[in-house]
Amino acid sequence: MKGLPGTSTGSISLAWLVWLFSTCVGCAFFAHVLFKGEDKTVFMPGPLSSGHHQLAESCDSCHTDAFGGGPVLQESCESCHGDVRKKPFDSHPKAKFSDPRNADMLADLNATQCVTCHQEHKAEITLVNGVTQPEDFCYQCHESIAEDRPSHEGMGFDTCANSGCHNFHDNRALYTDFLVKHLDQPEVLEAAGLPEREFADVLDMLIEYPREQFPVETLSQVDADAPEEKQQDATVMAQWEASGHAEQGVNCTACHTSIAIESKADADPAGNEVHWTDEPMAENCASCHGIEVEAFGKGKHGMRLAAGLSPMSVGAARLPMHEDAAHQELTCNSCHAAHDYDVVSAAVEACVGCHADDHTVAYRNSKHYALWLAETEGNGKPGTGVSCASCHMPRVSQDVDDYNSRIVVDHNQSANLAPNSKMIRGACLECHGLGFSIDALMDDQLIVNNFQGLPAMKNDSLPMARELMESHEKRKNGQ
Amino acid sequence: MKTRSKILFASTIGSAMTLGVAAAIANDAADTPSITPKTMADALHMVMDSDRAVYTRRIVNRLAAKEKVITASEHFEDEKALVLPAQMFRFGAEMVTERAAENPDVNFSYSLQSLWPINSQNAPKTDAEKEGLQFVVDNKGENYYTTEELGGQNYFTAIYADTAVSPVCASCHNDHVDSPRTDFKIGDVMGGVVIRIPIES
Numbered sequence: 116m117k118g119l120p121g122t123s124t125g126s127i128s129l130a131w132l133v134w135l136f137s138t139c140v141g142c143a144f145f146a147h148v149l150f151k152g153e154d155k156t157v158f159m160p161g162p163l164s165s166g167h168h169q170l171a172e173s174c175d176s177c178h179t180d181a182f183g184g185g186p187v188l189q190e191s192c193e194s195c196h197g198d199v200r201k202k203p204f205d206s207h208p209k210a211k212f213s214d215p216r217n218a219d220m221l222a223d224l225n226a227t228q229c230v231t232c233h234q235e236h237k238a239e240i241t242l243v244n245g246v247t248q249p250e251d252f253c254y255q256c257h258e259s260i261a262e263d264r265p266s267h268e269g270m271g272f273d274t275c276a277n278s279g280c281h282n283f284h285d286n287r288a289l290y291t292d293f294l295v296k297h298l299d300q301p302e303v304l305e306a307a308g309l310p311e312r313e314f315a316d317v318l319d320m321l322i323e324y325p326r327e328q329f330p331v332e333t334l335s336q337v338d339a340d341a342p343e344e345k346q347q348d349a350t351v352m353a354q355w356e357a358s359g360h361a362e363q364g365v366n367c368t369a370c371h372t373s374i375a376i377e378s379k380a381d382a383d384p385a386g387n388e389v390h391w392t393d394e395p396m397a398e399n400c401a402s403c404h405g406i407e408v409e410a411f412g413k414g415k416h417g418m419r420l421a422a423g424l425s426p427m428s429v430g431a432a433r434l435p436m437h438e439d440a441a442h443q444e445l446t447c448n449s450c451h452a453a454h455d456y457d458v459v460s461a462a463v464e465a466c467v468g469c470h471a472d473d474h475t476v477a478y479r480n481s482k483h484y485a486l487w488l489a490e491t492e493g494n495g496k497p498g499t500g501v502s503c504a505s506c507h508m509p510r511v512s513q514d515v516d517d518y519n520s521r522i523v524v525d526h527n528q529s530a531n532l533a534p535n536s537k538m539i540r541g542a543c544l545e546c547h548g549l550g551f552s553i554d555a556l557m558d559d560q561l562i563v564n565n566f567q568g569l570p571a572m573k574n575d576s577l578p579m580a581r582e583l584m585e586s587h588e589k590r591k592n593g594q
Numbered sequence: 595m596k597t598r599s600k601i602l603f604a605s606t607i608g609s610a611m612t613l614g615v616a617a618a619i620a621n622d623a624a625d626t627p628s629i630t631p632k633t634m635a636d637a638l639h640m641v642m643d644s645d646r647a648v649y650t651r652r653i654v655n656r657l658a659a660k661e662k663v664i665t666a667s668e669h670f671e672d673e674k675a676l677v678l679p680a681q682m683f684r685f686g687a688e689m690v691t692e693r694a695a696e697n698p699d700v701n702f703s704y705s706l707q708s709l710w711p712i713n714s715q716n717a718p719k720t721d722a723e724k725e726g727l728q729f730v731v732d733n734k735g736e737n738y739y740t741t742e743e744l745g746g747q748n749y750f751t752a753i754y755a756d757t758a759v760s761p762v763c764a765s766c767h768n769d770h771v772d773s774p775r776t777d778f779k780i781g782d783v784m785g786g787v788v789i790r791i792p793i794e795s
Contacts, residue, residue: 213703219745
């Protein structure tokens with residue numbers, strides 16, 4: 116073999132060997148990461164958005180097929196977000212655009228595909244709420260809005276989605292007739308208060324409730340069905356006896372029965388007939404609290420568990436958290452202690468124990484907290500206190516099945532955060548008028564200090580709705 | 595083989611062949627194109643129109659206008675009210691679109707549009723829609739048929755007059771804040787049902 120001038124055959128062979136060795140090492144490294152490694156971020160084309168960063172090590176949560184393109188990704192989006200991408204929760208559902216008459220419009224902005232507006236791994240163009248579409252996207256279809264709504268004449272193309280104006284998806288608190296219906300409401304409603312939780316009252320309606328095994332009756336320690344050796348901790352037994360579980364007939368084995376680790380329980384050397392597990396998991400909770408656990412898995416607290424990953428840790432959060440809580444992990448028991456599951460503590464202490472942002476830190480100086488203290492100390496009516504959960508895990512009426520609905524604590528605390536006017540219907544309007552609520556959520560400083568003071572600005576939506584209705588009435592009356 | 599067995603054997607074979615031929619003929623009949631896009635569109639429209647007329651007259655008119663036991667509202671969930679007939683129609687159209695996407699062999703779409711739409715997104719967009727909606731207004735009792743190409747796909751497009759079959763159709767549109775026309779009366783053509791069936795060329 117003849118080498119280049121100045122090179123010997125030996126040095127060329129060595130170079131080939133080095134290349135071959137480097138290639139093999141490289142291939143082995145990437146193959147190991149791909150098939151065995153937990154952290155696959157080396158393959159990532161760009162950082163994930165705040166909405167998905169927890170799933171960085173689980174590429175196949177979204178990329179369910181390595182060779183799938185748009186349809187695969189769309190299916191992944193819908194598998195987690197699809198239930199609220201329908202009417203009435205979404206004013207721009209996919210079905211609205213699927214008619215062939217929209218072909219030209221879709222060629223400019225394909226609103227049937229989530230990634231048209233929400234591309235992942237594109238940190239450099241990602242705006243608030245994970246939007247990667249330029250801010251003029253409303254204009255594509257609504258450029259002539261001023262003809263229908265003269266009040267909108269001259270408004271900037273980038274102002275449509277301002278807080279209190281319009282939401283592309285959940286616009287349920289901002290549509291014209293809703294504004295009209297809530298004109299002239301006071302800042303604080305006369306009958307301010309949250310609806311009562313009613314899980315215990317609707318047990319009869321729950322088809323999944325194991326009523327034959329655990330009849331609804333109050334239990335005491337003598338009724339406990341845990342193996343004898345598991346009943347030695349007096350504190351645990353006393354906590355269970357004082358809990359709502361014992362009050363409603365939920366015995367030890369209702370939770371401590373292995374579901375996901377059946378084979379391990381089968382191998383129990385003690386040979387207990389009950390497949391006892393010391394550490395019940397979310398699946399156990401879900402056997403009665405399915406709606407709550409499902410919602411938990413859709414929010415940032417539980418999305419890792421829902422994806423089959425280890426629980427989210429406080430230290431991995433992108434929001435400001437207390438350093439001394441960094442090691443804590445998020446499961447059902449993180450907020451609801453195993454036996455002493457105090458919903459009062461879960462509604463405030465559990466939150467402020469981890470979250471350290473200004474809004475959370477300011478909470479204990481707020482009127483909301485004063486009301487919470489009053490209620491929990493017995494000086495306020497039930498439902499009049501305002502905890503963290505009152506707004507971030509609101510009590511909403513939810514369909515249990517085709518025939519029943521009940522008040523559910525929405526355990527997806529991410530659901531109403533952005534845009535923040537999604538919080539209006541489920542939370543703010545329980546106590547405040549619509550106008551006051553919209554104004555308060557427009558005021559960033561007021562949000563930071565946890566609503567200490569009054570809104571410093573006024574949204575024009577309600578006055579515009581009033582003007583529209585008044586002019587319509589005049590037209591009807593021939594004036 | 596005895597004679598009786600031979601007869602039995604021959605009968606069995608004969609019966610099997612007869613059944614086979616009958617089945618083949620039935621299959622052929624099911625698979626043989628014998629319906630034109632126009633006939634299919636007319637049939638679809640007959641079902642749609644009848645269903646909506648039944649819902650309007652026997653549900654909405656009876657319970658909301660006559661008996662007054664419930665209202666019908668555009669915001670039916672917030673108002674705990676009946677779905678408006680036009681919404682009922684649109685929800686069906688959206689469901690058909692979703693289901694047809696999963697079953698391309700049974701592919702068609704339909705929509706309700708108007709030259710005077712409450713929601714401007716339901717105004718005619720394509721040339722066929724503009725011409726067809728005007729045609730059914732100008733030629734009462736006649737339908738409009740054409741072909742068009744949208745997004746690279748050819749369609750047979752049929753447009754049928756949508757008439758105010760009850761006083762509430764007219765009054766609701768006349769009273770709506772976003773209605774561009776306020777003088778509808780019963781019997782007026784208020785818009786049109788547009789049915790599209792994909793065709794090859």
